[in-house]
Amino acid sequence: MNFAFSEEQEELRRSVRRFLEDRSPMTEVRRLMETEEGFDPAVWDQMGNQLGLQSLIVPESYGGAGFTFVELAVVLEETGGALLGGPLFPTVALATTALLACGDEAAKADLLPGIAAGETIATVALTEDSGRWDLDGVTLAAAPSGDGWTLDGHKMFVLDGHHADLVLVAARTAAGVSLFAVEGEASGLTRTSLPTMDQTRKQARLEFSSTPARLVGEDGAAGPVLGRMLDLAAVALAAEQVGGAQRCLDMSVDYAKTRIQFGRPIGSFQAIKHKCADMLLEVESAKSAAYYAAWAAAEDSDELPVVASLAKSYCSEAYFHAAAENIQIHGGIGFTWEHDAHLYFKRAKSSELLLGDPAYHRELLAQRIGM
Amino acid sequence: MTTELDVDQWLDANWDPDLAVRAWWQRLAEARLSAPMLAPPYGRQWDRQQTVELVRAMTRRGALGPPSGIGMMLAVPTLLAHGSTELVETLVPRILDGSHGWCQLFSEPGAGSDLAGLLTRAERDGDEWVVTGQKVWTSTGQYADYGILIARTDPDASKHRGITYFAFPVRQPGVEVRPLREMTGRAIFNEVFIEGARVPHANVIGQVGDGWRVASTTLMVERMGIGGATVAAPSAAVPGTVAGHLDRPAGSFGQARPVIDESMVSRQRVRALVDLARQRARLADATVRQDLARLYGLVEITEWHLARMKSGQAATGGEGNVAKLRNSDVVRLARDVAARILGMHATVTGPDTPGGGMWQELILFSPAPSIFGGTDQVQRNVVGERVLGLPREPGPPPDTPFRALPQNTVPARSER
Ligand SMILES: Cc1cc2nc3c(=O)[nH]c(=O)nc-3n(C[C@H](O)[C@H](O)[C@H](O)COP(=O)(O)OP(=O)(O)OC[C@H]3O[C@@H](n4cnc5c(N)ncnc54)[C@H](O)[C@@H]3O)c2cc1C
Numbered sequence: 001m002n003f004a005f006s007e008e009q010e011e012l013r014r015s016v017r018r019f020l021e022d023r024s025p026m027t028e029v030r031r032l033m034e035t036e037e038g039f040d041p042a043v044w045d046q047m048g049n050q051l052g053l054q055s056l057i058v059p060e061s062y063g064g065a066g067f068t069f070v071e072l073a074v075v076l077e078e079t080g081g082a083l084l085g086g087p088l089f090p091t092v093a094l095a096t097t098a099l100l101a102c103g104d105e106a107a108k109a110d111l112l113p114g115i116a117a118g119e120t121i122a123t124v125a126l127t128e129d130s131g132r133w134d135l136d137g138v139t140l141a142a143a144p145s146g147d148g149w150t151l152d153g154h155k156m157f158v159l160d161g162h163h164a165d166l167v168l169v170a171a172r173t174a175a176g177v178s179l180f181a182v183e184g185e186a187s188g189l190t191r192t193s194l195p196t197m198d199q200t201r202k203q204a205r206l207e208f209s210s211t212p213a214r215l216v217g218e219d220g221a222a223g224p225v226l227g228r229m230l231d232l233a234a235v236a237l238a239a240e241q242v243g244g245a246q247r248c249l250d251m252s253v254d255y256a257k258t259r260i261q262f263g264r265p266i267g268s269f270q271a272i273k274h275k276c277a278d279m280l281l282e283v284e285s286a287k288s289a290a291y292y293a294a295w296a297a298a299e300d301s302d303e304l305p306v307v308a309s310l311a312k313s314y315c316s317e318a319y320f321h322a323a324a325e326n327i328q329i330h331g332g333i334g335f336t337w338e339h340d341a342h343l344y345f346k347r348a349k350s351s352e353l354l355l356g357d358p359a360y361h362r363e364l365l366a367q368r369i370g371m
Numbered sequence: 372m373t374t375e376l377d378v379d380q381w382l383d384a385n386w387d388p389d390l391a392v393r394a395w396w397q398r399l400a401e402a403r404l405s406a407p408m409l410a411p412p413y414g415r416q417w418d419r420q421q422t423v424e425l426v427r428a429m430t431r432r433g434a435l436g437p438p439s440g441i442g443m444m445l446a447v448p449t450l451l452a453h454g455s456t457e458l459v460e461t462l463v464p465r466i467l468d469g470s471h472g473w474c475q476l477f478s479e480p481g482a483g484s485d486l487a488g489l490l491t492r493a494e495r496d497g498d499e500w501v502v503t504g505q506k507v508w509t510s511t512g513q514y515a516d517y518g519i520l521i522a523r524t525d526p527d528a529s530k531h532r533g534i535t536y537f538a539f540p541v542r543q544p545g546v547e548v549r550p551l552r553e554m555t556g557r558a559i560f561n562e563v564f565i566e567g568a569r570v571p572h573a574n575v576i577g578q579v580g581d582g583w584r585v586a587s588t589t590l591m592v593e594r595m596g597i598g599g600a601t602v603a604a605p606s607a608a609v610p611g612t613v614a615g616h617l618d619r620p621a622g623s624f625g626q627a628r629p630v631i632d633e634s635m636v637s638r639q640r641v642r643a644l645v646d647l648a649r650q651r652a653r654l655a656d657a658t659v660r661q662d663l664a665r666l667y668g669l670v671e672i673t674e675w676h677l678a679r680m681k682s683g684q685a686a687t688g689g690e691g692n693v694a695k696l697r698n699s700d701v702v703r704l705a706r707d708v709a710a711r712i713l714g715m716h717a718t719v720t721g722p723d724t725p726g727g728g729m730w731q732e733l734i735l736f737s738p739a740p741s742i743f744g745g746t747d748q749v750q751r752n753v754v755g756e757r758v759l760g761l762p763r764e765p766g767p768p769p770d771t772p773f774r775a776l777p778q779n780t781v782p783a784r785s786e787r
Binding site for chain 2: 101127131132194195196197198260262264269271272324327328332334336337341342345347349353357
């Protein structure tokens with residue numbers, strides 16, 4: 001494979017970075033994290049109209065830009081570095097990837113264009129009280145009703161579930177786990193925001209009570225669809241984690257050069273210098289893992305399941321380690337609310353657990369390489 | 372365990388949840404039970420085990436623990452080691468019965484790890500000293516009547532010689548305490564701006580110019596405390612005249628943990644974590660089992676280490692450093708295994724999560740213990756240089772006058 005990004009990809013990175021510096025600086029991230037919605041609809045619209053971020057991996061036949069997962073990874077590395085809040089991740093990394101894998105032409109034709117146009121905010125509701133990221137965790141019941149279906153039960157930890165226009169719900173029918181599309185405003189759907197540790201990424205609890213739903217794909221056939229979604233989402237999250245980890249390293253190195261104790265920059269102490277060097281080692285390794293995984297996703301390689309779990313487990317730990325070391329290198333100031341270090345720490349811890357923690361992914365990896 | 376006092380009998384006769392905190396703490400202090408490990412006349416010279424029995428008996432009844440915080444943890448042992456008889460007699464009883472709250476005015480914006488680089492100065496004016504400077508990260512400063520404060524009294528002396536240690540009255544004109552919000556969302560620490568504030572000469576602890584030696588006692592006690600040496604029933608009531616807790620019923624604080632919680636990962640908490648893993652059906656997971664067993668082991672070792680230290684068996688001179696470094700490891704491990712057991716539940720805070728939010732608080736507080744009381748890096752330097760006798764890092768000769776040393780500049784802070 002070729003690890004070098006093309007000039008177009010580099011240009012995409014630059015324009016996303018400029019956009020985020022301009023429209024989502026840390027002051028905005030902090031303002032929005034205190035709000036219930038957690039994002040600015042005007043910025044969301046611009047992300048769609050100016051940059052087309054929501055359309056990146058949607059094929060042109062569904063109104064998308066038809067780029068690959070590599071472009072998406074480039075974008076998510078930047079949004080992860082900037083701690084962009086809001087529904088980009090669930091919309092593109094969860095709902096879009098699930099729809100693309102669902103094999104239901106009608107559903108794709110109906111639902112993808114709205115997402116690609118930036119008009120539909122979408123998410124996937126998979127996890128329940130158990131917090132499990134596999135099909136065994138799905139107990140929410142779906143039953144046929146007239147020519148459609150209804151859902152009863154509840155979902156937990158649904159990213160941006162409190163305001164999404166479209167929720168793809170994993171539910172159990174007589175035939176097994178199936179995927180359903182539910183409108184955000186559907187009757188019998190109660191949405192409650194959860195107090196997230198990482199305030200820049202919102203979650204909700206969704207309660208379904210005879211909620212009308214549309215079956216997406218075959219009844220009982222959501223297993224492979226969700227499996228593919230989870231692999232691609234793991235790769236997407238790994239890219240975000242790389243962006244965040246790099247920022248932690250940058251902050252640490254800047255501070256180590258300017259903070260003076262004992263009449264010397266603290267970076268002149270080997271204890272700190274070696275910490276920074278270790279962070280670099282891990283950030284660079286994380287990049288290699290995330291980029292390789294993005295390439296495997298773009299190429300639709302057979303390796304995807306292996307490298308997705310490999311990247312998710314490695315990048316999760318690299319990010320959290322970088323975020324924790326960043327606070328340590330900053331000393332007292334790193335423990336304050338006013339400093340940004342804690343925002344990365346909270347994002348890193350939450351991302352580590354989102355989609356399954358590193359031990360879970362290492363177990364998947366072990367299975368997938370035949371152990 | 373037999374003691375000269377029947378703890379249960381005493382508690383039966385004295386614990387009353389309707390008693391005001393003030394009165395309850397007075398009873399504890401009069402019975403020399405606020406800090407029973409101290410020598411008489413303030414304590415009973417109990418050992419760790421006897422004190423643990425008391426804590427158990429109090430916890431069983433839901434009795435409010437003795438006053439906690441900087442006064443108990445740091446000011447009392449420092450005063451007892453270095454204070455004049457007069458100062459000890461006026462200040463120590465007021466700490467033991469909770470009538471005064473204390474804070475630690477050591478760190479400054481430019482003097483954290485390099486504490487002896489402090490710039491706050493104190494100048495003699497007759498029977499008083501006049502103090503000017505800025506302190507920072509002052510835990511519970513907003514509730515304090517007094518602060519243990521170190522200031523430079525002789526800039527011509529060498530860095531460590533020109534420092535003096537004071538029992539400093541905080542509530543006076545010239546002292547402004549501004550809370551700082553922590554990453555946990557709470558504001559326990561503060562910045563303290565001091566402008567021409569006054570402290571009587573009689574409040575100097577130890578000798579003028581010998582404050583660094585006195586501070587070393589405080590830092591040693593602090594390391595030991597963070598390392599787990601303190602044993603006391605929990606008390607969320609804040610001592611002193613400022614917080615307004617003294618007139619509330621002692622029973623109204625329940626078993627909530629103190630504002631400054633030293634033993635974040637006790638044996639009890641390890642058990643709670645094992646129970647949580649059992650409830651969440653995570654005990655069959657080999658990685659969870661391994662980490663819980665590792666954590667259990669480290670917490671046991673901490674207990675034994677402290678006992679060995681008490682017996683004079685472990686005498687490298689670095690006991691406190693070892694205990695504190697060990698604690699940083701334990702906290703990080705507990706944080707990581709708790710997150711693993713909770714999974715997605717760890718990403719949501721508040722009382723509705725499994726464990727009632729305690730583990731999320733641990734996650735958010737986990738970066739602090741490796742910073743406060745001297746960072747992990749500083750502890751390692753001390754172990755390397757003072758315990759193992761390894762050569763020091765190159766630097767100016769130790770007798771260089773403070774004035775002649777390069778100053779620690781402070782990078783600009785972001786807008787608040
Ligand atoms: C929650 C909390 C409560 C606190 N409460 C109090 C309080 O009540 N009273 C009080 O006085 N202080 C308090 N502190 C302050 C604490 O003691 C200091 O934060 C600590 O000593 C570190 O100083 P600093 O923050 O200036 O970091 P710095 O000293 O600037 O350290 C930054 C980094 O450089 C490293 N470093 C510095 N020098 C060296 C060296 N020579 N070798 C290797 N590495 C080095 C440090 O380890 C750290 O990683 C509190 C801090 C916290 C986080």
